[in-house]
Amino acid sequence: xxxxxxxxxEVFIRSKHxxxxxxxxxxxxxxxxxxxxNSRDVYTRRMEGISIWVVESKNITASDPNQQEAMFEPAVDxxxxxxxxxxxxxxxxHM
Amino acid sequence: xxxxDLEHExxxxxxxxxxxEPKDWMPEKxxxxxxxxxAQHAHSEIVGMLPEANYIxxxxxxxxxxxxxxxxxxxxxxxxYLYCAAETLGVDRDxxxxxxxxxxxxxxxxxxxxxxxxxxxxxxxxLVDGAAILxxxxxxxxxxxxxxxxxxxxxxxxSFHQRQGYEILLTLCNGSEEQKKMAQDAVNxxxxxxxxxxGPSDENxxxxxxxxxTGIKKFSNDELRQRFVDQTKPQADILGVTLxxxxxKFDESSGHWKYGEIDWEEFNNVIQGNGPCNKIRLKxxxxxxxxxxxxxxxxxxxxAKKALKNSESKQVA
Ligand SMILES: [Fe+2]
Ligand SMILES: [Fe+2]
Numbered sequence: 386x387x388x389x390x391x392x393x394x395e396v397f398i399r400s401k402h403x404x405x406x407x408x409x410x411x412x413x414x415x416x417x418x419x420x421x422x423n424s425r426d427v428y429t430r431r432m433e434g435i436s437i438w439v440v441e442s443k444n445i446t447a448s449d450p451n452q453q454e455a456m457f458e459p460a461v462d463x464x465x466x467x468x469x470x471x472x473x474x475x476x477x478x479h480m
Numbered sequence: 481x482x483x484x485d486l487e488h489e490x491x492x493x494x495x496x497x498x499x500x501e502p503k504d505w506m507p508e509k510x511x512x513x514x515x516x517x518x519a520q521h522a523h524s525e526i527v528g529m530l531p532e533a534n535y536i537x538x539x540x541x542x543x544x545x546x547x548x549x550x551x552x553x554x555x556x557x558x559x560x561y562l563y564c565a566a567e568t569l570g571v572d573r574d575x576x577x578x579x580x581x582x583x584x585x586x587x588x589x590x591x592x593x594x595x596x597x598x599x600x601x602x603x604x605x606x607l608v609d610g611a612a613i614l615x616x617x618x619x620x621x622x623x624x625x626x627x628x629x630x631x632x633x634x635x636x637x638x639s640f641h642q643r644q645g646y647e648i649l650l651t652l653c654n655g656s657e658e659q660k661k662m663a664q665d666a667v668n669x670x671x672x673x674x675x676x677x678x679g680p681s682d683e684n685x686x687x688x689x690x691x692x693x694t695g696i697k698k699f700s701n702d703e704l705r706q707r708f709v710d711q712t713k714p715q716a717d718i719l720g721v722t723l724x725x726x727x728x729k730f731d732e733s734s735g736h737w738k739y740g741e742i743d744w745e746e747f748n749n750v751i752q753g754n755g756p757c758n759k760i761r762l763k764x765x766x767x768x769x770x771x772x773x774x775x776x777x778x779x780x781x782x783x784a785k786k787a788l789k790n791s792e793s794k795q796v797a
Contacts, residue, residue, distance in 0.1 A: 393564075393567070430553070430554075431637075450503045
């Protein structure tokens, strides 16, 4: 059997604080079930999570690092999307 | 962009403290330097499990046994994080393992020394993991993203390793005369090999300059070694053990502990494969890999069969 046949999986964990699943790392496993079990052993030994997602790395589509400027630069000058852009009087509370 | 411009852009990013990610352009030398270093680091983690594994069945209490098991399991995890980081650079794990098992790849020379008594578990945790932490903390800020992120996880886990080791020695040092002797003997044997973990002195370190320039390394070998001595000496005093260096003395003007000459001949010998345990470590690694082959094959066969079944039932439906 081909010893190089175990695919790579990306591992995502949700902490008990209920935030989004967060990428924590990757590992090799023969199938999804094994990927989950190994993720539990490697990435949640200190109560780091209460839920695990695994996805085969080859199924992830990533943005092109060469397109970084074109992709993300347009957001830079749109500071009016942030609450601090607006000039309001100091006595106004809770807004 | 031509290669000169690309290199220029790359160095600009390094100087601006931006992380380099796997798909970014990088000089071939940077890639190769990282593959070599991360692989060596990964190998060290998993070979490092072997000297301590000897004592899982010999731990004096259940508490010590549980802690030692947990530490060794952590080291396996460290190996995994690091192999994954190396793989993002385009090598595959089986190639790296083949290089370890054939003796082509190097790992930290420290793991080629034998563990003779239970006190060695204390000395390893305190000194070996202690030295490893000093090496690893600056790597959390290294210029290559996946390596830096792996190191953040590793460093979070390391601190308990050192503390459990120190506690083992503390217990022995508060025990009978015989136990105190055992602790001192372990410290005598592990001190100099631990000092060597920081690598050759700065003037003889052939990879250092490039690694410093490209932000892989933040401090020189000798700087980190000095930090280790300064930090360890007061800890030895608390234990009541001496460090086996007759030249060790505090230098008022620099505020540092000056230490004696390191036996570089011994260091080079162990690196070349002639340490007391090089052969047995590799033998055990190879055996573990070969004996696990049927498990890996069975898991692959099972996964293939399940995938086939899945696709058949989809066709029926
Ligand atoms: Fe480790
Ligand atoms: Fe450790």
